Amino acid sequence: MSNNLLRITSWNLLNGRSLIDGRADAQTLKKGIDDLIAEFSPDIIGIQEVDFDQIRSGRIHQAELIAQWMGAKDFRYHPTVLGTPGDIWSAHDGESDGASYGIALISKVPVKRWHIKKLQKAPFGIPLAVPTPRGVRMRYVPDEPRVAIAAELEDGTIVSVTHLSFVPGFNVRQLRVITGWLSTLGKRVILLGDFNLPWGLAARLSGLKSLTNSNSYPSWDPKVQFDYILASSGIDGHEFKHKQGSISDHRPISAVIG
Numbered sequence: 001m002s003n004n005l006l007r008i009t010s011w012n013l014l015n016g017r018s019l020i021d022g023r024a025d026a027q028t029l030k031k032g033i034d035d036l037i038a039e040f041s042p043d044i045i046g047i048q049e050v051d052f053d054q055i056r057s058g059r060i061h062q063a064e065l066i067a068q069w070m071g072a073k074d075f076r077y078h079p080t081v082l083g084t085p086g087d088i089w090s091a092h093d094g095e096s097d098g099a100s101y102g103i104a105l106i107s108k109v110p111v112k113r114w115h116i117k118k119l120q121k122a123p124f125g126i127p128l129a130v131p132t133p134r135g136v137r138m139r140y141v142p143d144e145p146r147v148a149i150a151a152e153l154e155d156g157t158i159v160s161v162t163h164l165s166f167v168p169g170f171n172v173r174q175l176r177v178i179t180g181w182l183s184t185l186g187k188r189v190i191l192l193g194d195f196n197l198p199w200g201l202a203a204r205l206s207g208l209k210s211l212t213n214s215n216s217y218p219s220w221d222p223k224v225q226f227d228y229i230l231a232s233s234g235i236d237g238h239e240f241k242h243k244q245g246s247i248s249d250h251r252p253i254s255a256v257i258g
Contacts, residue, residue: 005258006109008237009042010161010192010227012217012250015051015101016062019220019249024051025058026065032247033069040240040254044107044151045070046161046192052077053099054084063104075106076114080145080163103149103193105161111151117181119146119174122167143167148178150185157235158186162193171196172205179206189232190257194250202228211237211255219244219251229255 016029036042047066051057063077079100125142143165150160160182164171175195182189195202203210208230215222227250231237237257245251 005256006157007041007043007254007256008159008190008192008229009036009040009045009252009254010047010194010229011036011045011252012048012163012194012227012248013062014049014248014250015054015057016247017057018247020246024056024247026060028247029057029060029062029065030069032245033066035245036242036252037070039242040252042070042254043109044105044159046103046105046149046159048103048161048163048194049101050077050104051099051101052079054101055099056084059099063106066104067106070106070108072106072108074109074111074151075104076149076151077104078102078116078147078149080147103147103161103163105149105151105159107151107153107159110154112154113152115150115152115185117148117150117178119148119162119164119177121145122165122170124167126167128166141166143170146174148181150182152185155188156186157188157190158182159190160192162191162195164193164195164197166196175202175206179208187232188235190229190235191231192227192229192253194227196226197228198224198226200225203230206230208232211257212239212253214239214241214251214253216251216253218249222251226250227253229253231257
């Protein structure tokens with residue numbers, strides 16, 4: 001972090017998958033992250049839909065590699081699902097190892113303390129219209145377990161990432177649980193992630209202000225704002241708007257704070 005400015009990014013990675021050829025190996029992921037670093041160079045990045053030891057993405061630890069490429073010493077990956085989403089999976093039980101999928105928070109700024117909050121998932125899924133570069137496809141998607149990671153920085157700022165349910169109502173409940181939890185950790189709070197809430201609803205429902213307002217989904221022609229960087233009062237910043245990247249169906253969103 002330089003000149004007291006904090007550069008923050010949130011990105012739903014879609015496991016680093018190229019939308020051109022569907023590849024999700026280390027080389028494809030590195031190209032996407034290198035482009036992000038060249039374009040914005042975040043001090044902190046919160047990532048969602050990130051893989052660990054998955055065959056589909058080359059059996060790599062995606063969060064660890066991204067931390068290395070960023071030059072970040074502090075990161076925390078937390079799995080929510082064991083197995084492969086969309087195939088055979090189970091909720092992460094906090095003990096089992098093996099292929100998993102979840103969220104991560106990566107920081108070049110020293111982290112004093114890490115915090116984890118598990119969230120209740122919806123007991124059912126819903127049919128979703130999933131846009132692809134070749135058109136929209138409908139499929140039933142069961143909900144997955146959810147979690148929030150929070151990093152307590154040296155100056156007392158709390159930075160947290162999450163990926164909320166796509167089931168209407170449950171994502172609002174989860175958002176309110178997280179904001180209540182964060183208020184017990186500190187007064188300066190930044191919350192980012194994919195909230196699956198359109199039309200700026202996350203800011204209105206959380207009581208936090210939004211530092212970003214760009215549509216981020218789908219990445220090739222953004223129509224909806226699902227991704228947010230929210231902040232408590234007293235934290236000011238301005239948005240950096242990203243171009244279409246080489247990976248993921250979401251565009252990254254970023255803000256410069258300070």
